[in-house]
Amino acid sequence: MSTAAGDVEEMAVRDVINQTLGEEMERDDRVYIQGIDVSGRGGTSNILKGLDDRFGTDRVRNTPISEVSMVGSGLGAAATGMRPVVEVMYCGFLGVAGDQLLNQVAKMRYMFGGELDLPMVIRTKNVMGANAAAQHSQALHHWLAAIPGLKVVCTSTPADTKGLLKAAVRSDDPVIVFEHGGVYNRKAEVPTEDYVYEIGEAAIERPGDDVTVVATQNQLWNALEAADRLSAEGISVEVVNPRTISPLDTETIVESARKTGRCVVVDDTPLSYGTQSQLSATISEGAFWDLDLPVKRLGVDNVPIPFSPTLEDEVIPGTDDVVDAILDLA
Amino acid sequence: MSSQGERSAAIADQERIEMLRTMVRIRKFESVIQNKFADAEVPGFLHLYIGQEAIATGVCQALEERDYLTSTHRGHGHCIARGLETDRMAAELYGKETGYCKGKGGSMHIADVNAGMLGANGIVAGGIPIATGAALSAKMRDTDEVAVSFFGDGALSEGAFHESFNQAGIWDLPLLGIVENNQYGEMTGLEEQHPPSALDDLTIYGEPYGVTRMRVDGMDVEAVYEATLEAVEQARNGDGPALIECVGYRFEGHHEGDSQFYRPDGELEEWKQRDPLLTYPRKLIDDGVLTEEEHQEIEAEIEAEIEDAIEFARNSDYPDPQQAYEGVYSDGGEQA
Numbered sequence: 001m002s003t004a005a006g007d008v009e010e011m012a013v014r015d016v017i018n019q020t021l022g023e024e025m026e027r028d029d030r031v032y033i034q035g036i037d038v039s040g041r042g043g044t045s046n047i048l049k050g051l052d053d054r055f056g057t058d059r060v061r062n063t064p065i066s067e068v069s070m071v072g073s074g075l076g077a078a079a080t081g082m083r084p085v086v087e088v089m090y091c092g093f094l095g096v097a098g099d100q101l102l103n104q105v106a107k108m109r110y111m112f113g114g115e116l117d118l119p120m121v122i123r124t125k126n127v128m129g130a131n132a133a134a135q136h137s138q139a140l141h142h143w144l145a146a147i148p149g150l151k152v153v154c155t156s157t158p159a160d161t162k163g164l165l166k167a168a169v170r171s172d173d174p175v176i177v178f179e180h181g182g183v184y185n186r187k188a189e190v191p192t193e194d195y196v197y198e199i200g201e202a203a204i205e206r207p208g209d210d211v212t213v214v215a216t217q218n219q220l221w222n223a224l225e226a227a228d229r230l231s232a233e234g235i236s237v238e239v240v241n242p243r244t245i246s247p248l249d250t251e252t253i254v255e256s257a258r259k260t261g262r263c264v265v266v267d268d269t270p271l272s273y274g275t276q277s278q279l280s281a282t283i284s285e286g287a288f289w290d291l292d293l294p295v296k297r298l299g300v301d302n303v304p305i306p307f308s309p310t311l312e313d314e315v316i317p318g319t320d321d322v323v324d325a326i327l328d329l330a
Numbered sequence: 331m332s333s334q335g336e337r338s339a340a341i342a343d344q345e346r347i348e349m350l351r352t353m354v355r356i357r358k359f360e361s362v363i364q365n366k367f368a369d370a371e372v373p374g375f376l377h378l379y380i381g382q383e384a385i386a387t388g389v390c391q392a393l394e395e396r397d398y399l400t401s402t403h404r405g406h407g408h409c410i411a412r413g414l415e416t417d418r419m420a421a422e423l424y425g426k427e428t429g430y431c432k433g434k435g436g437s438m439h440i441a442d443v444n445a446g447m448l449g450a451n452g453i454v455a456g457g458i459p460i461a462t463g464a465a466l467s468a469k470m471r472d473t474d475e476v477a478v479s480f481f482g483d484g485a486l487s488e489g490a491f492h493e494s495f496n497q498a499g500i501w502d503l504p505l506l507g508i509v510e511n512n513q514y515g516e517m518t519g520l521e522e523q524h525p526p527s528a529l530d531d532l533t534i535y536g537e538p539y540g541v542t543r544m545r546v547d548g549m550d551v552e553a554v555y556e557a558t559l560e561a562v563e564q565a566r567n568g569d570g571p572a573l574i575e576c577v578g579y580r581f582e583g584h585h586e587g588d589s590q591f592y593r594p595d596g597e598l599e600e601w602k603q604r605d606p607l608l609t610y611p612r613k614l615i616d617d618g619v620l621t622e623e624e625h626q627e628i629e630a631e632i633e634a635e636i637e638d639a640i641e642f643a644r645n646s647d648y649p650d651p652q653q654a655y656e657g658v659y660s661d662g663g664e665q666a
C-alpha cells in the first residue's frame with residue numbers, strides 16, 4: 001500500500017465517503033455523482049449530504065427511479081469524457097440494471113478492442129442484519145465479481161474506504177464499489193494525506209501465526225473481534241482483508257495461508273457459489289501442501305434473508321460463529 | 331378529473347359505510363403501528379400509507395374476490411382494503427410466526443395469495459410485470475378476472491412499467507394500473523422525476539400503449555371507486571388495460587425517520603384539509619347515511635379491533651430459528 005507515515009484522523013466510514021468524493025470532485029471536474037436522492041437527502045444513507053451545496057446539482061444529480069438508465073447513462077457518459085459515480089441505493093437494485101452491468105458495462109471495452117476507457121464507479125451497499133427482508137438484505141459482490149470485465153471492491157474500514165474509493169474514481173475501468181450498511185458508523189484512524197490503494201491488493205489487518213481469517217466488511221470487524229477474544233486464550237489469529245474481490249490478491253492470501261496452515265474464510269454472501277468458494281479454491285490451489293486442514297467457509301446460509309430477527313440471526317454468521325470456526329481449526 | 335357528487339347518489343349506503351370503515355381501519359392500524367415502531371417493537375423499515383387511504387379503499391371496493399392485485403413498499407392500505415386481517419398483518423410486522431408470511435417478509439412483503447394478493451414489493455415497479463402475468467393468465471384460463479397493480483408516481487420511471495403496459499396493450503390484457511400520485515418519490519418531487527409535459531397528467535405514459543386513461547381525485551374515495559368500476563368493467567369485457575392516476579398526498583414521511591425537509595411550508599397542512607378521514611364521515615353524516623353516534627361507534631369498534639390485533643402480534647411467538655430453512659423450494663430441500 002502507498003500510505004506514508006503522517007497525520008491521521010479518527011473518522012467514521014460514512015464521513016470518509018463524503019470527504020473522499022468531495023476531494024475527488026475538487027480534483028477533477030469531470031467527476032460527478034448521479035443516483036436517487038443524492039442531492040437533498042444525500043443519498044440512501046445521507047452520506048453525500050452537503051456535496052450538492054458544494055458542487056451544485058449539475059454535478060450531484062438526482063435521477064428518476066430508473067436503474068437501467070442510471071447505470072447505462074453513466075456508462076455512456078464515461079465513454080465520452082465524464083467520470084461518473086453512480087449510486088445504486090441497495091445492491092439488490094443492481095438486478096434492475098442487470099443488462100447494463102452484465103452486457104454493457106462489463107463487455108464494452110473488450111468487445112471494442114480494448115481501447116476505450118470507461119472511468120465509471122458504481123457505489124452500492126450490501127446490507128445484512130437490518131431486518132430489511134430479502135430484497136433489501138443481500139450481499140452481491142460475488143455476483144458481479146463473477147463477470148469478467150468488472151472490477152469489484154469491498155470497503156470495510158475508514159482507511160480502506162478512502163484508498164479504494166479514490167482508486168475507483170481514478171481508474172479508467174468500471175469499478176463496482178460495494179459498501180456495507182453495517183460498517184458505515186465504524187470509526188478508526190484514517191491518514192489525512194491523499195492516498196490511493198492499488199485495486200487488487202489485499203491487506204493484513206492483524207498479523208498472527210496460528211490461524212488465518214480472510215474476511216470482508218462486517219465480517220472483517222467480527223473477525224478482528226474474534227481475534228481479540230482468542231488472543232486471550234493464546235491463539236494467534238491473522239486477519240486478512242482482501243479489499244478487492246476482483247481482481248483478487250491471491251499472493252497475500254496464499255502467503256498467509258502457507259504461514260498458518262489453517263484458514264477460515266468469512267463473508268456475507270451465500271455459502272454456495274459465494275465469495276468464500278473463490279477464496280477457498282485460491283487457498284487450496286496455492287497453499288495445498290502447507291495446509292494442515294481443509295479451508296473452512298463461513299457465510300450466509302443458502303436462503304433469501306428472512307425478515308424476522310430470530311430467523312435473520314440464524315442465517316447470518318456473527319462473531320461467535322467466527323470464533324467457533326477458528327477453534328475448530330486451532 | 332371526475333369529481334364526487336353527481337354520481338355518488340348511485341352508490342348504496344351500505345357500500346359507502348363499508349368504505350368509511352375500511353379507511354378508518356387503515357388509518358388506525360397504521361397510526362398504532364407507527365407508535366409501536368417508534369417504541370422499537372416493530373423492526374425493519376416502515377412506509378406509511380396515511381393520507382392515501384381513499385385510493386386503496388375505492389379501488390378494492392370495485393373488485394371481486396376472484397381478482398388479483400400487486401402492491402408496493404407502501405402496502406398496508408392495499409392489504410387492508412383487500413380484506414386481509416389486521417391481526418395477521420400486525421404479526422407479520424412484528425416478525426412473528428403467525429404473520430401472513432410467517433415472519434419471512436415483514437412490512438414490505440405482506441402477501442395473501444389465497445386472497446389474490448400477490449404481495450407488497452420492495453422493488454419499485456416490481457409488482458407491475460407480475461400483475462401483467464396474472465392478467466395474462468386470467469385471459470388464457472378464459473376467466474373474467476382482472477389484475478390490478480398499485481404503484482407510485484415514481485414507478486412510472488422504471489422500464490418495468492413501460493414494458494408491462496406495452497405488452498398488456500398489445501395483448502389486450504385485463505390489467506389495471508393505479509398510479510398513486512402522492513407528489514413525491516422518496517424525498518424528490520415529481521418535477522425532478524418527470525418532464526413538464528407529463529406533470530399535469532401522468533397517465534400520458536399510457537397513451538402509446540393504448541390504455542384507457544383516467545385521472546381522479548385521490549382524496550375522494552367515491553371518485554376512485556367509480557373510476558375503478560368503469561375500468562374493471564372494461565377489462566372484464568375484454569377491452570384491455572387501463573391506467574388511473576389518483577392524485578393525493580402522503581401525510582407522513584417517505585419512511586419513518588424521514589426528516590421531511592423537502593416539504594414546502596404549508597403544503598402538508600393544505601392537503602390535510604382534504605383528509606378523507608375528515609371529509610368522508612362529514613359527507614356521510616350530511617347525506618344522512620350515518621349519524622354522529624354511528625361514526626363514533628365505528629371508530630371505537632375498529633380501535634378495539636386494532637388493539638386486539640396488536641395484542642395478538644405481541645403474544646405470538648417468534649418463528650423457531652430452524653424455520654429459516656423452510657419454504658425455499660417446493661420439495662422443502664435446500665441448495666447444496
Ligand SMILES: Cc1ncc(C[n+]2csc(CCOP(=O)(O)OP(=O)(O)O)c2C)c(N)n1
Binds near residue numbers: 452453482483514
Ligand atoms: C428498483 C428500486 N429502486 C429504488 C428503490 C428505493 N425506493 C423505495 S420507495 C422509493 C420511492 C418510490 O416512489 P413512488 O413510486 O412515487 O412511491 P411512494 O413512495 O411515493 O409511495 C424508492 C426510490 C427501490 N425500492 N427499488
Ligand SMILES: [Mg+2]
Binds near residue numbers: 483
Ligand atoms: Mg410517490
